[in-house]
Amino acid sequence: KDNMSAAKVNLQYLKLGPVGGRGGVVRFFMLANGIQYEEQLFSLSNGEWAKKKKELIDSGENPAGTVPIVDIDGVTITQHVAIMRYIASKMNLTSHEYYHNYVQDAVADQYQHLRDDWASNAFGSVEQKQKLTTELAPPQLHVLDRLYAKLKLEDILLSRGNNESYLWGDVSIFGILYDLIRTGNLTEEETRSDYPNLHAVYKAFLENEAISKWIADKSQ
Ligand SMILES: N[C@@H](CCC(=O)N[C@@H](CS)C(=O)NCC(=O)O)C(=O)O
Incomplete structure (x- = not known):
């Protein structure tokens, strides 16, 4: 458990209210496993997401220009299922079988x-x-x-x-x-x-x- 709370995790995703989406799956994964995280959510309605998307592509942070993106101890990762697998490995949640x-x-x-x-x-x-x-x-x-x-x-x-x-x-x-x-x-x-x-x-x-x-x- 100490292990799990030690990592600093930030989730970037869209502001979808009560809808989960792909970022919601990552969030549910962290909630279910008691992993502490912060989030940065972008609004689809006021141009906020459009601006962020361009930044993601221009900077190369995510060439696909999509979220969820997770920053975990300084490592930036994309693709929601791959993100969960990475967190599971890093926090030793993965099964030994x-x-x-x-x-x-x-x-x-x-x-x-x-x-x-x-x-x-x-x-x-x-x-x-x-x-x-x-x-x-x-x-x-x-x-x-x-x-x-x-x-x-x-x-x-x-x-x-x-x-x-x-x-x-x-x-x-x-x-x-x-x-x-x-x-x-x-x-x-x-x-x-x-x-x-x-x-x-x-x-x-x-x-x-x-x-x-x-x-x-x-x-x-
Ligand atoms: N294969 C990616 C897909 C990511 C993706 O398409 N994300 C959507 C939201 S769930 C997105 O960023 N949509 C906004 C856009 O493409 O501008 C994953 O599994 O995470």
Whole structure:
């Protein structure tokens, strides 16, 4: 635990209110594991993000011009799943069993496609939102639910890391369910009936004290 609080972590992301996004997944990962962090959030509405994006590209800090970006003990890292993996390694949260880390990688890889579809459509036109709800999300959620049935090593979660820490695949799944529900593309009831393995993961993280506190604070 001393180890975990020692590192200085700063998260740069978009100001999305109660919506998580990719940065939200990193945030949930840190909250679930009791990692202290600071954040710098950019507003999409007043040109603040546009200016920051140009700076990121011009300075080379992130050639892709995207966030989340995490600074951890002076090292700047991008790509939200890679960020979680890096933090897990640095803070010794990663499992000593290779296979326990593998199941996290496998689910996180599969999840990225649904995350991309969510990000491209959840804030788009009425048609785009509808397409996400009815065409894009359901088959991918089915795949993820079956992937849990096949890969999970725990009752609910795929696996746990050192000191019972929460790992990147499980947190990514919580994050995307949380976001789909938040943006009105999925209901909790549908999750319960159609994707029972995913629903259990969703509930488990919702019950986490730090996560539920963050959600409550942002939902007022
Ligand atoms: N592959 C990257 C994608 C990063 C990304 O696309 N971030 C979005 C927000 S979730 C972004 O920066 N959007 C604003 C923009 O591209 O201007 C990751 O996994 O972190």
